[in-house]
Amino acid sequence: MPGEDKYSAAVVEDLVVHRGRQPVLRGLTFRVEPGSVTGLLGPSGCGKTTLIRSIVGVQRIRSGTVTVLGEPAGSPRLRREVGYVTQSPSVYEDLTIRQNVRYFGAVYGATARAADATIEAVGLAELSTALVGRLSGGQRARVSLACALVGDPTMLVLDEPTVGLDPVLRRDLWQRFHTLAAGGTTLIVSSHVMDEARRCDRLLLLREGELLCDDTPANVAESMGTDSLDEAFLRMVLSAEEEVAR
């Protein structure tokens, strides 16, 4: 029984998701360790966002199970435990940073002070009274992140959180992810940037809705006989394609 697994933060078993008639995820099975950073990688259109939505529990699934923190994904208790950051920043453009974070914080039951501390933590304290609509893409992404962090989630699920961020901000953000993981938060982060893959504890490589590999970054590189993750993924995708061709 997947629900009885007390040692995994998330258990996905034989997950199948269709969009219309098109299969998007074709029977995925994997586990996510608590307090780890799991990278979800793969070419665009491979099903990353759909998998993320399934873990958050906002995706209608066709078959299989997704168990998060011991409960079926999307169950009411999990709404307090699982923080979700969508690919495009989902915050109110016609509110200030502070008004956004305080409102979403209130829904989680966080105090105004906790909201302000979260704004500080994502490096936006000086802009807290600025309207989100006037911010740059990277700043908006951080507001969106703050709106999930303010709930102090046990699991944080992020869909391409570093798109449009400069290298310095990207590094800061990854440092934050590791700090959170060290504190016991489980993170699932999708990305298509390979140098980010190296920073994960574990990698899931998706291709056309199937899991190509589920291993540590070091093992992934080694198994493909290269020390470059980029090259390893390329070889993996190519060999999978050759298999399909045969």
Next chain:
Amino acid sequence: MMSFRLTLRTAGRVLMQLRHDRRTMGLMLVVPSVLLTLLKFVFDGRSDVFNQLGLLLLGIFPYTSMFLVTSVAMLRERESGTLERLLSMPLHKLDLLLGYGLAFGAVAVVQASVAAAVAYQLLDLQVQGQVWAVLLIVVSTAVLGSSTGLLTSAFARTEFQALQFAPAVIIPQLLLCGLIWPREEMAGALQALSDVVPMRYAAEALAEVGTYPLPTNTMWRDFGVIVGFVVVLLVLGAVTLRRRSE
């Protein structure tokens, strides 16, 4: 679990968003008075007609503007991803919908008060009933418009589509509510149809207030029907909010 605190926080958030949009606020507050003034001059010398129509239009303006502003606001909530975020959080659907109703109800109180003050003081609108009774019906009609907008926005993909629902929802009601032509003189089928048109009850209640110095039973019954429509529309609106989607 519903939470009164979160309903209020949501209403506060919606009002903050409106406050940042000064032009919309200005238009909502000024346009009804301008149109009432226009009506006054169109029926110059026919104060009996102005008294009757002016009162009814006092009720229809807030209905229309709350319908428009709510359906666009809700559509933006869907488009920006904030709705999906909220639905993945510990927020009851009715907290969200009631928050909207409450916020726009509050705006309607201000809007109706300004329009009523102009109509009574400057345009010499003569109404038998008391001011509070006029405001009660006008504001409940505005909340009716707001909850109608919440529901119709579920069937629109874009803001263009959302706005196209305005004539489709409002003009048939205007034709059938008895404002343009007495209901008693309509064909039987149309009369029956007009019984399920929410605006007919608002029009009738306002006509009662205009004619009798004290609230009549008919007015109270119509008020009850309006509140009933609001409840049904909000519940239908909640049904259209899906925590899980394709």
